[in-house]
Amino acid sequence: xxxxxxxxxxxGFHLADLLSRENQDITLIDTNEEILEYATTxxxxxxxxxxxxxxxxxxxVEVEKAKLFLAVTTSETTNLLSAILAKQLGAKKTIARxxxxxxLEKSQVKNxxxxxxxxxxxxxxxxxxxxxxxxxxxxxxxxxxxxxxxISVVGLTIDNTSPLIxxxxxxxxxxxxxxxxxxxxxxxxHKTIIPRGNTIIQKGDHLYLVTQNKHIxxxxxxxGKQLQTVxxxxxxxxxxxxxRTAQLLEDKYAISxxxxxxxxxxxxxxxxxxxxxxxxxxxxxxxxxxxxLEGMDAFIALxxxxxxxxxxxxxxxxxxxxxxIVLVDNVNYTHISQNIGVDTIIxxxxxxxxxxxxxxRKGKIQAIASLHGVEAEMIEFxxxxxxxxxxxxxxxxxxxxxxxxxxxxRGEQSIIPDGDFTFELKDKVIVxxxxxxxxxxxxxFK
Amino acid sequence: MINTGxxxxxxxxxxxxxGGMMLTALPFSLYFKDGATLSILEASIVTILLGGGSxxxxxKNREKIGKREGYLVxxxxxxxxxxxxxxxxxxxxxxxxxxxxxxxSVSGLTTTGASVLNDIEAVPQGILFWRSxxxxxxxxxxxxxxxxxxxxxxxxxxxxFVAEAPGPTSDKIHPRIKxxxxxxxxxxVGLSTLLTLILYLNGMTFxxxxxxxxxxMATGGFSTKNASMAYFSPxxxxxxxxxMFLAGINYTIIYYGLKGKFKKxxxxxxxxxxxxxxxxxxxxxxxxxYTSTNIPLEQAFRVSSFQIISLITTTGxxxxxxxxxxxxxxxxxxxxxxxxxxxGSTSGGIKIIRHLALFKNSIxxxxxxLHPKALIRLKIDKQLVAPRVLTHxxxxxxxxxxxxxxxxFIMSFILADFEHPFLTAIGAIxxxxxxxxxxIGEVGPLNNFAAIPVSGKWFLSFFMLLGRLELFTILILxxxxxxxxx
Numbered sequence: 001x002x003x004x005x006x007x008x009x010x011x012g013f014h015l016a017d018l019l020s021r022e023n024q025d026i027t028l029i030d031t032n033e034e035i036l037e038y039a040t041t042x043x044x045x046x047x048x049x050x051x052x053x054x055x056x057x058x059x060x061v062e063v064e065k066a067k068l069f070l071a072v073t074t075s076e077t078t079n080l081l082s083a084i085l086a087k088q089l090g091a092k093k094t095i096a097r098x099x100x101x102x103x104l105e106k107s108q109v110k111n112x113x114x115x116x117x118x119x120x121x122x123x124x125x126x127x128x129x130x131x132x133x134x135x136x137x138x139x140x141x142x143x144x145x146x147x148x149x150x151i152s153v154v155g156l157t158i159d160n161t162s163p164l165i166x167x168x169x170x171x172x173x174x175x176x177x178x179x180x181x182x183x184x185x186x187x188x189x190h191k192t193i194i195p196r197g198n199t200i201i202q203k204g205d206h207l208y209l210v211t212q213n214k215h216i217x218x219x220x221x222x223x224g225k226q227l228q229t230v231x232x233x234x235x236x237x238x239x240x241x242x243x244r245t246a247q248l249l250e251d252k253y254a255i256s257x258x259x260x261x262x263x264x265x266x267x268x269x270x271x272x273x274x275x276x277x278x279x280x281x282x283x284x285x286x287x288x289x290x291x292x293l294e295g296m297d298a299f300i301a302l303x304x305x306x307x308x309x310x311x312x313x314x315x316x317x318x319x320x321x322x323x324x325i326v327l328v329d330n331v332n333y334t335h336i337s338q339n340i341g342v343d344t345i346i347x348x349x350x351x352x353x354x355x356x357x358x359x360x361r362k363g364k365i366q367a368i369a370s371l372h373g374v375e376a377e378m379i380e381f382x383x384x385x386x387x388x389x390x391x392x393x394x395x396x397x398x399x400x401x402x403x404x405x406x407x408x409x410r411g412e413q414s415i416i417p418d419g420d421f422t423f424e425l426k427d428k429v430i431v432x433x434x435x436x437x438x439x440x441x442x443x444x445f446k
Numbered sequence: 447m448i449n450t451g452x453x454x455x456x457x458x459x460x461x462x463x464x465g466g467m468m469l470t471a472l473p474f475s476l477y478f479k480d481g482a483t484l485s486i487l488e489a490s491i492v493t494i495l496l497g498g499g500s501x502x503x504x505x506k507n508r509e510k511i512g513k514r515e516g517y518l519v520x521x522x523x524x525x526x527x528x529x530x531x532x533x534x535x536x537x538x539x540x541x542x543x544x545x546x547x548x549x550x551s552v553s554g555l556t557t558t559g560a561s562v563l564n565d566i567e568a569v570p571q572g573i574l575f576w577r578s579x580x581x582x583x584x585x586x587x588x589x590x591x592x593x594x595x596x597x598x599x600x601x602x603x604x605x606x607f608v609a610e611a612p613g614p615t616s617d618k619i620h621p622r623i624k625x626x627x628x629x630x631x632x633x634x635v636g637l638s639t640l641l642t643l644i645l646y647l648n649g650m651t652f653x654x655x656x657x658x659x660x661x662x663m664a665t666g667g668f669s670t671k672n673a674s675m676a677y678f679s680p681x682x683x684x685x686x687x688x689x690m691f692l693a694g695i696n697y698t699i700i701y702y703g704l705k706g707k708f709k710k711x712x713x714x715x716x717x718x719x720x721x722x723x724x725x726x727x728x729x730x731x732x733x734x735x736y737t738s739t740n741i742p743l744e745q746a747f748r749v750s751s752f753q754i755i756s757l758i759t760t761t762g763x764x765x766x767x768x769x770x771x772x773x774x775x776x777x778x779x780x781x782x783x784x785x786x787x788x789x790g791s792t793s794g795g796i797k798i799i800r801h802l803a804l805f806k807n808s809i810x811x812x813x814x815x816l817h818p819k820a821l822i823r824l825k826i827d828k829q830l831v832a833p834r835v836l837t838h839x840x841x842x843x844x845x846x847x848x849x850x851x852x853x854x855f856i857m858s859f860i861l862a863d864f865e866h867p868f869l870t871a872i873g874a875i876x877x878x879x880x881x882x883x884x885x886i887g888e889v890g891p892l893n894n895f896a897a898i899p900v901s902g903k904w905f906l907s908f909f910m911l912l913g914r915l916e917l918f919t920i921l922i923l924x925x926x927x928x929x930x931x932x
Contacts, residue, residue, distance in 0.1 A: 256820075262821070265821045266821065266823075269821055269823055269830060270829075270830050273825070273828060276813075276817060276820050276822070277820060277821040277822075278817060278819050278820040278821065279819055279820070279821055280819045287819075290819075291817070291819065291820075
């Protein structure tokens, strides 16, 4: 499948990386020669230097043959214009990255489709929504909802007080007969483990488990986490993401937004109604303390600087802030951050890439999600025709060892299956798989 | 420096309009054979001649109007209208004294409604109609001022909407001022006609109906009866109440309401405050009145809500003597003289939006003390209020208070022979400055201003003009640098 990506910035590069590993034909357009050179040497892609809004360039990359045109430069106007042009020139589907929240309103979808932009993606909006979800279930570090929340995969860290420490997974299953509870992955010392019956839970494990939404509270208590509701939140950073997040949250929570720049603060003030905008050095922990950091329930670090975000959030945790969410756009930090105790990491790039990925793979694959710091993916498949998948129970399907069936959605029902479970037609199956097995899993469900 | 041509030109047009309007009193005069027909005709002719002369003095002046000319036109416009407006009273002999006639004319054109007439019902009908019409003309003038002129000069309640951020300004319903003014006038004329019709159908005579229709929508308060609204049936009082309330709403908001954009109506902080304030006050006073006197519930509700709406919208109709209930209520009604309704309506006084800005900002000041580093700014209608606008509002409030204190002080000298000089003085000044009508003390709801000495009448006339033209327009003329070349 021919895919053209305009913009080799953070999102574009990450997408090119993901998609090229899927054996897609990627053409990358950017005006910056250095980035393209780096891309050529590190990825299996074709690169073209030029402006994505130029007809000549679009013709040069044979946009008419493209199944998908992704406009993900940092400029909103470039993205919209190049997507429109690409569509007119024959590209099959177009996706443009935008920032303006007005464009994302439901009423505008048709207008943009008329223009030739099939889908709009806003990393900021997605990240802000992710933060909102994380705050609602603040015991968890990650939440992935499938099929409008019928099944969720949640991640949490096993701390000292957890009653599960030193127990085998099989034992744990026996302990709680009243609800389905299935650990699907453990992140332990940089390594991802798919737990088997005799795997023993250790202190500091990062456990991912799949559960039905109605059981989430029970699962939380079971793992030894206390339910806590968040009311007071401090956000740091003068970024657009900080603004979007504050806008999204300010009606439900009491928010203090700390940022350095007075001019930016004034602009934010016009768009915020209930948020307390504070001008202070957001990397200075004393200044944050003065503004009441210790009394906060949650701390969200959204400055453009990943290091500042990580350090301040660690300090906030030390001061007793219950929940910290950290924007880490530098992928290289993701692994260590979780190891040194950063609670929850969000990455705009990953979030946006997942969203686009979902769109790219639409059809046979329903949804996909990447876990932070875990070398694995969750993929949702639809059982679309009668084949051997529905003839045998799961244990006889010869699923790769590196993959596990996390959940099944059958109509309005959600099921967490065991080995004796048999699929039916139209079942939606959520598979958790390490990268080396993704290809085999995809073949199996094809 | 100051372009006299443009001023005489504008005043000329204004006087021609007023002269023309005077003629509309003739049919009533002729119908009732009140004997004042000739005097009205004379007054009209004099006005038209004056206007024509003023217009002809520099005909077709194409100079652009500057800020100074703007202030002068507004101040002199109201003054000259008041001067010609007293001609019918003088010529007909209803008010033979210059001070009385001028007071009545100013009270009309500023939509105040304070009167020096002892027996209103004995006045010729043509003159009575003219008296009501002056209020209606004043109301119409206020709409032009708030829509077209005050924004240019940067004063008036609407200065709030000269927003710092270039957003949709709430007070412009059409890009062209002329079109905006036309639409608002249409509402004004439409509501006046509607009320006249309703009052007529509810049993008023056509003459009474049209007079009250005119003075209600102007939030004026001149009545054709000595007993004011108390003369009429409860049904009529409820209708008048409703229209007084409507007249106190920002006309732009009424426009949106008529267009069915209720979301926009309810998103106006000022409108919300106005409604809630009136509602709360009515509830409070009704309960107080019902429990502390032996007035039946319906009547307690009716008289208290009527007086509250009448005073808050600065109309000044009277349906009961609010100073006769309890001292606390007298004080409350005195305080109401300082509230005023929404900016952009025909009401006078300080206006809700200024109170709202002051109140909200005071609350924010406490927040600022707790969070010295936080950026805390006043927002109204979810829009930031520019610091300059806020300063302007605070200066206005301070000036208003100072003028009230100074005016009361001087008035106490003038009224030295009265039985309650102090109460009467503060009541008279508060009601004049707020363009309300009735005050407290010896200018209370059942009294009138006839007994005020000549000097007092001139002084109060000046205060009515001050209040009507939002203080700054008049006061700026007393500033030396207004007259300096640069």
